[in-house]
Amino acid sequence: MTRVILSALTSHWWRNPVQLFTLLAGLALATALWSGVQAINAEARASYDAAAATLGEAQFDQLVASDGGLIAQDTYIALRRAGWLVSPVVEGRLQGVRVVGLDPLTAPGGLGPVSLSEGADIGAFLFGAGQLFGRAEVLEALGDTGADLIVANDIAPGTIITDIGLAQRLLGQDGAVNRLLVAPVQPLIQRPLSEVAPDLSRRAAEGGSDVGRLTDSFHLNLTAFGLLSFAVGIFIVNGAIGLAFEERRSMVRTLRALGVPLGRLMALIVAELLAFALLAGVIGVGIGYLIAAALLPDVAATLRGLYGADVGGTLSLRPVWWLSGLAIAVGGTGLAAGAALYRLWRMPLLASAQPRAWAMAAGQGRLWQAALSALLLVIAGGLTLWGEGLAAGFGLLAALLIGAALALPVVLDLVLGLGERLSRPGLVQWFWADTRQQLPGLSLALMALLLAMAANVGVSTMVSSFRLTFTGFLDQRLASELYVSAADDAQAEALVAYVTPRVRAVLPLISVELTVAGLPAELYAARDDATYRDNWQFLEAVPDPWDLLARGEGVLVNEQLFRRAGLSLGDAVSVATDTALPIIGVYGDYGNPVGQVILTETLFRTLYPDIGPLRFGLRLPPEDVADLRSTLRDDFGLAEGAMINQAAIKAFSLEVFDRTFTVTTALNVLTLAVAAFAILMSLLTLAALRVPQLAPVWALGLTRKALGRFEVARAILLAVLTTLMALPLGLALAWVLLAVVNVEAFGWRLPMFLFPGDYARLTLFALGAALLAALWPARKLARTPPAALLKVFSNER
Amino acid sequence: MLLTVDHLTKTYPGAEGPVTVLRDISLALAQGETLALTGESGSGKSTLLHLIGGLDTPDGGAIVIEGQDIARLDDRDRAALRRSVVGVVFQQFNLIPSLRVIDNIAFQARLGGGYDANGAAALADRMGLTPHLAKYPEQLSGGQQQRVAIARTLVARPRLVLADEPTGNLDEATADEVMDLMLELVAESGAALMMVTHSGRLAARLGRRLHLRAGAVVEAGA
DSSP states (O other), X not given: OHHHHHHHHHHHHHHOHHHHHHHHHHHHHHHHHHHHHHHHHHHHHHHHXXXXXXXXXXXXXXXXXXXXXXXXXXXXXXXXXXXXXXXXXXXXXXXXXXXXXXXXXTSOTTOSSOOGGGTOOHHHHHSTTOEEEEOHHHHHHHOOOSSEEEEOTTSOTTEEEEEHHHHHHHHTOXXXXXXXXXXXXXXXXXXXXXXXXXTEEEEOOOSSOHHHHHTHHHHHHHHHHHHHHHHHHHHHHHHHHHHHHHHHHHHHHHHHHXXXXXXXXXXXXXXXXXXXXXHHHHHHHHHHHHHHHHHHHHHHHHHHHHHOOOOOSSXXXXXXXXXXXXXXXXXXXXXXXXXXXXXXXXXXXXXXXSOOOHHHHHHHTHHHHHHHHHHHHHHHHHHHHHOOXXXXXXXXXXXXXXXXXXXXXXXXXHHHHHHHHHSOTTHHHHHHHHHHHHHHHHHHHHHHHHHHHHHHHHHHHHHHHHHHHHHHHHHHHOOOSEEEEOSSHHHHHHHHHHHGGGSSEEEEEEEEEEEETTEEEEEEEEOOOHHHXXXXXXXXXXXXXXXXXXXXXXXXXXXXXXXXXXXXXTOEEEEETTEEEEEEEEEOOTTOOSEEEEEEHHHHHHHOTTOOOOEEEEEOOGGGHHHHHHHIIIIIOOOGGGEEEHHHHHHHHHHHHHHHTHHHHHHHHHHHHHHHHHHHHHHHHHHXXXXXXXXXXXXTTOOHHHHHHHXXXXXXXXXXXXXXXXXXXXXXXHHHIIIIIHHHHTSOOOOOOOOHHHHHHHHHHHHHHHHHHHHHHHHHHHTOOHHHHHHHHHTOO | OOEEEEEEEEEEOOTTSOEEEEEEEEEXXXXXOEEEEEEOTTSSHHHHHHHHXXXXXXXXXXXXXXXXXXXXXXXXXXXXXXXXXXXXXXXXXXXXXXXXXXXXXXXXXXXXXXXXHHHXXXXXXXXXXXXXXXXXXXGSOHHHHHHHHHHXXXXXXXXXXXXXXXXXXXXXXXXXXXXXXXXXXXXXXXXXXXXXXXXXXXXXXXXXXXXEETTEEEEEEO
């Protein structure tokens, strides 16, 4: 019996291949966009974890210098003698590669590429020329160091691992280490840390990586986009399943009348859907892999540029990822089919044999839809006024988008009803009335279009506003015409002496890492110079902040530190042990993930006398930059790579910025394409149902071509109305992204700008998509044979 | 006795309170007998047929088919009854639009596990359906579709055929043609036939007649 029932159920799909294609394609696209994003996230997170595992941040407590500086090797030896089981770590960057030095003899188990228990060649690692472990491309980037190069693909991307001595030599860090790992089991008797090394503080194991947490908001953004695309895809699936089930209602009733038990029938329908979900899921996961592979290099560049996080550029096929892709396909199908399945389950066997109009059924729920929409919009309003945190920000986005999407059919129904009432009786009135009648059948696709367009408007406004602000910010921050770096303190001293008579000002760039208000931050020194006074703008400041800064009576902080730590003007922040100064100004610092504090140079040098500047900004007329560069290269002997002019830095920064949003743009376009596909499929499936509605109009004297033209006009009218609603919704979305989500995720609030040209282009694109989507079904209608139209009347009795 | 209906009642909820559709109906039908159910619209004919076919459940009374009171059966057992003992021919044909004619004819017999391909082919031939076997229902006329529906029922060899105005959607000539064929085939199969019809002319061609008015039997006769 099962085989016979299945043959009847599946015969529907063979007779309606477009419907089957819509279902599978919608589900595959939804799964693809979701799992593509998840693949990127999983790859990035795996890279962070690998990096964290390399340094043991996740597993072990660490001892670090309280002032954020280096730890003398003597301190390490003193700790070992005092009974502390600690192991040194050296870390730094060389040629853009992260160099990590470990001591395999004292490192806690499982850390690093070699250990005593593995029987590996410890001698080669420790002695002679030494060994460098890393991925092939990283070893190549590092160049020739004289050490043996060992390719190891399990090392974190962009990282090499070596013996501590070799790392110190490569990084020019002799006699000093960056941190000490604390073994989990310590001797019962040991001298307290405050006695042995009072300048060190103990940092608890983090159970994850700093960078992982830092980039959470970026991944959350990607996930939100993936979810939005998935939702748009599920709209298609819901439409396809709803229509298919509606068309199969009479078949289900007949099957039951012929003796098929309801339970068996439902089980087979669920099995059928499960098979489709798995098939589409496999296709979707495959496409998702391709999407992820295409986007990953840009994401890796973004994460490196924005957060300094190294992510591998190649994708691994992780079982968790593809299994979750299949699970989301099955879950999405369940979500899309749940209501239809319930209706079938509850359908009385003897309900009217007349096929219920799908459109009418959809229309019945409109009141509920309007109520739910109003509720969601009220929730969105409440979250705007009282919500706090990133979760509330995303909750606001979700409530706003879903509420608006649910409101769309209600609003369109009102507008079309108004059009009908205001139009002249006759063909035009029929057009409005007929369009209104088609609304329920098209509403899901139009909701998908609304979401896709609003996301486009919102995200493009956010990105463009961000870019405009960022460009202005670069002009403000990168005021120096040329930036130069010295190799060491001696060269720095000579360089300053050499350039001082040749430029208007030499601005040292000097900083130290420290913890401010419990958050990691960088403390920068600023020389009292017109460059800062003329170019920097404050978001908030006390009167005359530069004078106060110059006198060492206060500090400036960046916006992200200010917001994250909940600081106010006048609050004192610690800039060194026993030294705290009030905040006198807050400045925008876009793109920087960590907090920043600016102190006057004189006070900085008093507090940190051992730290000297190696980088300098030089102020000189722009036309003199080329001459100075050649003089510095030829006369002073400064390497070309140690000089970079302002234009190059700006270009690089903007390139990083643009790559950051390549992924967003790609996902935007894909979401819009999915929405266009939804419209095409809805129109195509509706075209088949349209014949009985159009036959009377045809019989009354309208040509089939004219009917086709009306179909195109109808699609465009609906797309225009949807666009009119998508624009304000998109701007609201942009506001939420700029004023709520960005503040919570990154710590900075951006001004919002409007870009009418972009919106006009997007509108044209949406209308073009609707036009293209309508052409095929319209052509089909225009070519409907008269016999098919006549059949409508011959069946009437 | 193949079928015994005893003091059957059925009530539906209505806008102004419950509406009694059938009151105290009793009847009996033996193997090979034919019975016409007549009456005005709303008299309860179709409801009675649906209850006997196990498509709905009564509020009171008993429907005993081959010694089994189907009012006491659950959905699964009533479905089994429809697969094996009872065959229903609907006014709206209720063919499966996505299956070809041949598969529609075979469908119910396949469900019950007693499909005889040769028997089905012979029946289709007698009903003039052979040229249409590869077509889909939508490609057939109303009369042809009803023949397919009758063939689907008879190929499954039910002991009781229930027909709900099987010619109600057909013109007079086609209706007569379909009726001749159905009566002939039912007689050959030895099944009992109970048919709902508005037509006195068609009712007269059946062995017995039961006339309903407002849910009650008002007239019974040969």
